[in-house]
Amino acid sequence: MAKILAYQKVYQRIHAAILQGILKPGERIPAARVLSKEMGVARGTVEEGYAILKAEGYIESSGQAGTRVSEKLLTPSKIEKPKVNTRQPGFTGEIQTAQLLPFQLGIPALDAFPRKAWSRMAARCARNINKDDLAYPCAYGLAPLRTSIAQYLQLSRGVQCDPTQVFITSGYVNSINWITQVLLNAQSTIAIEDPGYPLTAKILKAKFSHIVSVPVDEEGINLPSNIAADVVIVTPTHQSPTCVSLSLQRRQALLDWANRHQSWIIEDDYDGEYRHTGLPLPALKSLDSQDRVVYSGTFSKVLVPSLRIAYIVVPKTKVQAFEQCAELYAGNVAALTQACVLAFIEEGQLSRHIQRMRKLYRERRELTARVFKQILGDKISIENQPGGMHMIVKLNNPDINDVELSNKMMAAGLFAQGLSQWSSRPVHPSLILSFTNICTEEECKKLVYKIKAIGI
Numbered sequence: 001m002a003k004i005l006a007y008q009k010v011y012q013r014i015h016a017a018i019l020q021g022i023l024k025p026g027e028r029i030p031a032a033r034v035l036s037k038e039m040g041v042a043r044g045t046v047e048e049g050y051a052i053l054k055a056e057g058y059i060e061s062s063g064q065a066g067t068r069v070s071e072k073l074l075t076p077s078k079i080e081k082p083k084v085n086t087r088q089p090g091f092t093g094e095i096q097t098a099q100l101l102p103f104q105l106g107i108p109a110l111d112a113f114p115r116k117a118w119s120r121m122a123a124r125c126a127r128n129i130n131k132d133d134l135a136y137p138c139a140y141g142l143a144p145l146r147t148s149i150a151q152y153l154q155l156s157r158g159v160q161c162d163p164t165q166v167f168i169t170s171g172y173v174n175s176i177n178w179i180t181q182v183l184l185n186a187q188s189t190i191a192i193e194d195p196g197y198p199l200t201a202k203i204l205k206a207k208f209s210h211i212v213s214v215p216v217d218e219e220g221i222n223l224p225s226n227i228a229a230d231v232v233i234v235t236p237t238h239q240s241p242t243c244v245s246l247s248l249q250r251r252q253a254l255l256d257w258a259n260r261h262q263s264w265i266i267e268d269d270y271d272g273e274y275r276h277t278g279l280p281l282p283a284l285k286s287l288d289s290q291d292r293v294v295y296s297g298t299f300s301k302v303l304v305p306s307l308r309i310a311y312i313v314v315p316k317t318k319v320q321a322f323e324q325c326a327e328l329y330a331g332n333v334a335a336l337t338q339a340c341v342l343a344f345i346e347e348g349q350l351s352r353h354i355q356r357m358r359k360l361y362r363e364r365r366e367l368t369a370r371v372f373k374q375i376l377g378d379k380i381s382i383e384n385q386p387g388g389m390h391m392i393v394k395l396n397n398p399d400i401n402d403v404e405l406s407n408k409m410m411a412a413g414l415f416a417q418g419l420s421q422w423s424s425r426p427v428h429p430s431l432i433l434s435f436t437n438i439c440t441e442e443e444c445k446k447l448v449y450k451i452k453a454i455g456i
Contacts, residue, residue: 178329
């Protein structure tokens with residue numbers, strides 16, 4: 001098969017978004033500088049792809065207003081598209097509090113969040129609220145936000161989907177419960193990564209009894225080709241917690257397995273936007289030609305967790321099934337919150353924020369790893385990881401109990417989890433620590449000396 005050149009990928013991505021009605025006539029397309037960073041290609045490559053689109057009449061330059069989809073194309077009203085439903089749900093609520101500790105997992109850099117820009121947009125959204133907005137929000141999520149997420153995934157993660165396939169949820173637990181309710185039954189067998197995110201196993205064990213742990217190695221999950229499972233839950237971009245990326249060969253084998261067995265894959269792309277080295281990896285869903293992957297994304301890592309907003313992209317054949325049980329699992333995200341996220345995306349704030357965070361996280365990880373090695377020396381090892389928001393600190397003394405050590409750190413006011421807590425099999429003692437909120441070298445040194453005093 002002939003290799004697809006980089007400029008052709010740019011062309012195909014924008015071309016598909018226009019034909020699907022995700023980018024509408026008159027709408028601005030991403031600036032070449034922005035898209036080049038998102039796709040990990042040269043700006044000239046993007047401009048070459050844009051030149052072809054312009055020559056074919058799909059886009060046109062508007063001077064300082066940027067480049068837009070041609071007004072001469074069919075308007076969205078003349079393009080046959082699935083209807084985005086707006087059925088209303090009942091009331092549900094959720095309260096959650098937490099104390100932020102140094103090295104706490106799953107928390108983005110709170111000091112770097114653009115609070116002024118967010119406050120400005122939130123105030124505008126609140127001022128512009130009308131009478132209809134005061135009712136219960138749509139059970140599936142606000143239609144404009146679903147459309148915007150579909151466009152974002154098309155351009156940044158390579159995922160092609162219709163807005164009707166996108167459903168807004170209140171977080172990972174909500175997403176997993178909704179997906180499993182639709183796709184599985186009480187006798188279903190579920191395969192999960194080992195080591196893997198402990199909350200996943202906890203959610204599943206509350207509803208299912210047939211759960212199989214599958215080992216993870218340096219290429220990601222190693223799923224046996226003959227395993228009899230109805231669904232497998234994976235973190236292919238940055239495996240949780242090892243941060244390894246699922247190799248292309250494993251990705252292809254996984255998709256082939258799902259197609260042959262008519263099983264499902266749940267892709268948890270919890271922090272796929274943050275890659276420190278090399279080109280950004282496309283989502284597993286972008287390779288899914290047979291529509292066997294359910295994609296799970298979140299704004300908790302790219303924005304802030306307090307928003308409690310995430311989303312799933314479901315197969316076209318299952319859209320109706322997800323709609324039918326939406327009132328049981330959806331409607332937990334306030335319409336005003338959804339409107340704020342929509343404004344944040346449409347004004348280009350999300351793309352700029354992600355670009356800033358990629359650079360910041362790379363710097364903070366390098367800083368944290370360097371200080372750990374300076375102070376703890378040969379007591380620890382830290383391997384380079386391609387991306388993610390945490391790191392694995394390997395304890396070179398195999399006799400150390402990483403669970404006991406993490407408990408001592410927690411008692412001392414430092415967040416930590418032992419790798420053993422994430423695995424059902426014996427593993428080398430290691431600590432899982434986040435670096436995202438380590439702001440300065442001075443702060444980092446104080447924290448690491450505190451760990452040293454505990455007795456690593």
